Amino acid sequence: MSIDPVVFMTTLVRRFDFTEKDKEILKANADWGLEIAAEMADHFYGYLGRDEEMNAVLNETEGRVHRLKQTFVTWFHEMFTGIDNWGDNYAQRRWKIGLVHVKVGIQPQHIVPGMATVVNEVGKKLKTEGKSEELQAALGKICMIDLAFIEQSYIDVATNAVLKETGWSAALFKRLVSNGAASM
Numbered sequence: 001m002s003i004d005p006v007v008f009m010t011t012l013v014r015r016f017d018f019t020e021k022d023k024e025i026l027k028a029n030a031d032w033g034l035e036i037a038a039e040m041a042d043h044f045y046g047y048l049g050r051d052e053e054m055n056a057v058l059n060e061t062e063g064r065v066h067r068l069k070q071t072f073v074t075w076f077h078e079m080f081t082g083i084d085n086w087g088d089n090y091a092q093r094r095w096k097i098g099l100v101h102v103k104v105g106i107q108p109q110h111i112v113p114g115m116a117t118v119v120n121e122v123g124k125k126l127k128t129e130g131k132s133e134e135l136q137a138a139l140g141k142i143c144m145i146d147l148a149f150i151e152q153s154y155i156d157v158a159t160n161a162v163l164k165e166t167g168w169s170a171a172l173f174k175r176l177v178s179n180g181a182a183s184m
C-alpha cells in the first residue's frame with residue numbers, strides 16, 4: 001500500500017506550519033528565485049561532483065549533468081511558484097522526483113546533505129541580497145517538505161517491493177523490521 005502524495009502534502013503542510021503567508025512571500029519572490037536558480041544549481045552539482053560516488057552517478061550517462069542542471073532550475077523555481085498553489089500537482093510532482101532517485105539507485109544518505117547544500121547556499125544569497133527573514137523561513141519550510149517527499153519515497157518503494165514479492169502483510173513486515181532493529 002503506497003502513500004497518497006496529496007494526503008502526504010497536507011500532512012507536511014500542517015507539520016511544518018507552511019502558512020498562506022509563507023506561500024504569498026514565496027510567490028512574490030518567484031522571479032528572484034528563477035534568477036538565482038542556475039547559480040544554486042552550480043553549487044548543488046559542484047557539491048555532488050566532489051563526492052566520488054555521486055560524481056560517478058552524475059557522469060554515468062552522456063549529458064546527464066547538463067540535463068540535471070535544467071531540471072534543478074525548474075524544481076527550484078517551482079518551490080516559489082507552488083505550481084498549483086502547492087496543491088495536487090505539486091504533491092504528485094514531488095512524489096515523482098523521489099521515485100526517480102530510488103529508480104536511479106541513489107543512496108538515501110546522499111539526499112539530506114544535498115538539500116542542506118541548497119539551504120546553506122540560498123541562505124548566503126538571501127543575506128547578501130538583503131532579503132527578509134520571512135522569505136528565508138518560508139524557503140526553509142518548502143525545502144524540508146520537498147526533502148520529506150524524497151526520503152519517504154525510499155521507504156515506500158522498498159516496503160512495497162518486499163510486500164509484492166513475498167505476499168507478506170504490512171503488519172508482518174513491520175514486525176520483522178522491529179525485530180531486526182531490536183536484534184542489532
Ligand code: HEM
Binds near residue numbers: 071075096097
Ligand atoms: C535535494 C536533493 C535533490 C533534489 C531536489 C533533486 C532534484 C532532482 C530533479 C528535479 C530531478 C528530475 C526528476 C525527473 O526527471 O522527473 C532529479 C533527477 C536526478 N537526480 Fe536529483 N535531486 C536531489 C538529489 C540528488 C542526489 C544526491 C543525486 C546524486 C548523484 C542526484 C542525482 C540525480 C539523477 C542521476 C537524476 C536522474 C537524471 C536523469 O534523468 O538521467 N540527485 N533530481
